[in-house]
Amino acid sequence: MVQESTPVAAPPPTGPVFGLFQQALPGVQLDGAQTPIDTSISIRRDDFVGVMDAVKNDDRLAFDYLRCLSGVDWIDDLEVVYHLWSFRHSHGVAIKVRFPAIDAHVPTVSHLWGTANWHERETYEMYGIIFDGHPDLRPLLTEEGLGYYPLLKSQPLADIEDWQEDYLQAIEEAKAQLAAAGGPAPVLDEKALKIQNAQKKAAIMKKTRDEARAKGLSPEDEKAAVQAAIARFDEEETAARATGPAAPAAAPVDPRAAKIQLAQAKAGVIKKARDEARANGMSAEEERHFVAEALKAFSEAQGG
Amino acid sequence: MTTEFQLPAETELETIDINVNVGPQHPATHGVFRMVLTVDGELVKDLDPVIGYMHRGNEKLPENCDYRQIIGYHDRTDYLAQFNTEHCFVEAVEKLGGIEVPERPQYIRVILAELNRIASHFMFLGAFGTDLGLPGTSFMYAFREREVIQDFFEEITGERMMYNYFRPGGVAWDVPENFRDRCRQVVKSVRTGIDDIDSLMMESEIVLARCRGLGTMSTEQAINWGISGPMLRATGLAHDIRRAEPYSIYDRFDFEIPTGSRGDVWDRLVVRLEETRQSLRIVEQALDGLPEGPLMAEGMKRILRIPAGEVYMRVESPRGEYGVYVISNGSDKPWRHKVRGASFVNLSPLRELSIGHYVADVILILGSIDIVLCEVDR
16 A cells, blocks of 8 residues: 555664664664665764774674665765675665765775775765775766766756757747837747737637627627638738738858858868869879968968 | 697797777677776786766656656666566565555566566577677577567567566556466477577587686675676575565575586576576466466555655666665655666676786676676666
8 A cells, every 4th residue: 555645653663683783883873764674774974984894894793795885865965875785694784874965075985895996986976975095986987077966966857958058048039029119020930920820810719709799699690700700810911911021031140051161162172272283293292282282272361 | 728828938028018998889898888908918907997888867867757657767777687677666666655566466577577587698698609709609599589588578568678567566467368378388488498508508618618717706705896696696605685585476486596616707607597497497386376366556546655765675687686775755756766786786896807817708707797788887
């Protein structure tokens, strides 16, 4: 059964592993909790080194296998969770250490469990948690110099791409233009025009129908009145379009198009120079030189 | 036996170490994986694995998804063991939500997951044969039966690879009416295939000569490096999560845990081949026990809200321990969704395993890890 509400009832009793921890680590603050499978134990960062050493080397605990290491973002705090397993005693535990996000440091455990090396590198690049004493804390999955920590909750799912930003900006500008009273009506494309037309038509239909009902016309008459109104509107629209300033604005200069044009011109120059050189029977070396000269002249002419 | 070369004394030849780049687009790297080798002649002096080419944010995206939407991401995490990974995630949600799953879907899940394990091991055996220098031959035999399994999965789920069939609380829909008969046919066909591969690869002197004593690791090393699955069992430790911490209904089946003795490439090969036979045993037992009944737990809501809490669920995937760490804050989306990929961890000691071997043998060591780069990079 799935519970509808989410309150957590009284915490269930912790497993026998918690008792072992209390025996092995007297005087250390341990907060035990029970998850559906493992017992989880929260410790303070100041006790971390001693606790982890005991977790690995104490005979009663003997957690020789680090199965998983995860970072968790709790907005103000960050947390590292170590899921451990002991082959000797066949028991498992989750150790948690929590620290403020502005001071994201925790000692490494890669000297205790070799597998922690890659796990810590991954957690470092995803959360920005520094594992003090790690032998090689380079990013593992992401490129170097990424500049942000992807798994932090403060990191949005995806950034808006450059071209999308331009697009959004253009929309904003168009809106501003529209809002400016007396300004020229924005140039609309085919689709937008259609939508506008449909909206106008809908408004006319509604108006005519309301009027007809107010007058108490029969349904047939109402229908006829609406159709007449739409026909009138269509006629007006076509007339307006025929007379209206239909000339589209000059196409904006696309920087890419200009670049392409330049490249094409350059290619033309190269081809011409090469053909000329071959016609004159130049050697390969001379030909290259001749083409380079021609290109240089072309660029100067462009620049001038 | 490896051929013994009589190398000239070091004083006679002046050599320098050179860097060789392997991958990321190279068939021997089993995906987009790159290694930077430092070689002295043919001997590997150093190796730097470079991963992350397939990183797609498989931990970030599910934090913005409904619990049922996440299942598809697990198909794509380990695309050779989709049912095993789905199994892990739905079990995690069920454990967290206290959902009681009926018997029939439990059996269906186990049958499909075990067949998926066989398909995945077939993929390994075929690809490993190519690494060994049996191009085509092993692939042909392994893929013949893998295709039988994939067709069977397609009949059930409608998909060839991204099944998206398990749901928290059960399975999406019932299996076809002729499920039992078809499944027995598949089992029969797969058994022939296993015997074929066995005689093709295990009785080949070349395979034995190339794999024996290569890439050895001790049990202590394996535990320290976090190795799991067939690689760990090849070192002689009979640890299988299906037996050590039984999930679903795995405690009802009788199967053996094959182990190796030296932890070398040969043992990994033998363990995987033997595991396919054990999986067939589980499938047959589950088929005998498959009951009729409901396919979904009672009281499942359209929007699944999971009580606040956390669970680290792990299953035995074909590559080892596949784990999902889910933290719920009571909403319909997980607060944290961590994936522990088995091959991510198994790949990490590649440098230590490879140093001192020949370049051609490093390809074999890498192949024997059986990596799935989508699971490594997530």
